[in-house]
Amino acid sequence: MSEYGRAKAVQLRRESVGVCSSAQRRGSGGGHGTTTPVTRPSAIRNHGSGGSRGSGSGSGGAFLNKAINQELQQCRSLDDLDAVLSSHASDFDSINVCTAWLQLAKLKPWVTPQHGQYATMPPEVAPFVRLLVGKTLANVHRMGMREVTNILWSMGKLSVQLESQPNGHYLAELIEQRLLEVAGEGGLADARHAEQLWYSFATSKLTGLYR
Template sequence: YRDKLAEGFEARGSGGSILSRAINKELLHQCDALDELSATLSSNSSHLDTINISTAWVKLAKLQPPIASVPLGTRTPMPPEVAPLVRLLMGKTLATIHDMTLRQLANCLYGMGRASVKLEAEPNGQHLAAQVEQRLLELAEKEKGLADGRDAAQLWYSLRIRDLPVLKLSLQDIDDWDASAVGQVCLYWGNIGIQLAAAEKELFTQRVVDSLTGLAETTIEGRSDDEACLHALTVWVPGAYRLRLQLPAESLKFLHELLLAMPPSILSSQHQSFAEYGARRRLSVVELTNSLVALSHMSAYVPTSDAIALTAVCLRDLRGCTQANAAGLLRLMWQWRVPCTEAQLATLKRVAEPNGGVLAPGGGSTRQQQQGQLGTHRR
């Protein structure tokens, strides 16, 4: 879904000078690598307008090097190869932010989020964060909310502010958002610990239920979309859990059946493991664990023997398992009485410890490997 956002938002915003349009064309169609993007931005540095800057942020997001899945709420460090580009774009964003539209600002924040930018750690980052918040409020109040769910999804992908008034403005238009945007915002709000009032929870729950009902109807009619099903498992379920939404039994039954429709086989890559899902999609074990843990927190959900067996699938190859994933699996094993070997249990307990790191391909955690390297260095 995030890749779709990037594709849909690259060219958002029209107009500008002839030079601006030429630069945008170059950014969109000729920059297929980070060095090409850097060269284009550097050679046109004094001519970049708000359209170019917002397009460049989204292009940077698309050119990000691949990273392994991480637990919900965890932010990966910024790749060192993108740091110079990030700092160039941050300076340009700060200089032009008061001329940006809501869509352009959404592009910029999306790019920052994909690049794992921590503004508080960057030069002038705190000042830029304050300017972003001020401009966002101005635009949201001027436009009476966030009518386009894609804007909301992009903005909240990067925002880490819990008490921003635009949160209330976001809820004004939630009935007009598509299902993907509802799920994304639900997950992002859960990630940053936003607490919803009872009426807001009811509103969000109803929108999630409506989305799942629509997906269930298409599945029954034989028109199911693998991507939409994957989105339901990896976004709506964990998002609902993190926002403390309680889904009705009918919705949980459908989600349960989606999980069980997945072939119980694990495919391994260099850094993590995947479970096959549908014709073209793969669900990482990290995502599968998140979905199972989230379902287990729903009071109306009662696991079947098949769900317990699916949990056991997650134990076959634990590479890429994080502290949060290990803790979730341990809880499921105890709650659902999932069978496991002594070796699997010992591994999970080790990784589930605070600062346990991520289980590396060699079997030890990244934390252990770092300690071993440090010990060797000291000797």
């Protein structure tokens, strides 16, 4: 990461901390300004108007992507997820990519880390990760803050090491660039997004992105 990139990443961290702190000061006043700890993010269900769609963003494409998202959310095993990816991955938009990452993190086999070591990525999910890294590369420029932070959360849960993935360093640069863009567009105005981003910074092992 360049010196400019490091400086901007520090700025982004500070902004996310500032928004989170502001939300905490608001305490229990309702709305989104609660102090509930960040847990697994929810899938994005909205395929309405906006910049978070892929190349098939016409009415027919939007209908297809909404149907794909519903199929992804209904997956209850890696086999289910594999079936959806095999049938529809070529039609994924950015929301589908995000939902697929969330489902993979949810369905991954549990691996008990050895004492004093970080958890490693289960070998069963490696083919899924390679596919989704490629899909993320193709769609990251269309993603909003929620999608990017949800994907980072999922990568952290899956113990993804971006530097070991094909084009992983390039993806790290694109994610960094997109985070800065959407933050500059007010992407951190929603405290939930700031909390999720801070959680990703605090827990992720994505060395290609954070070091």
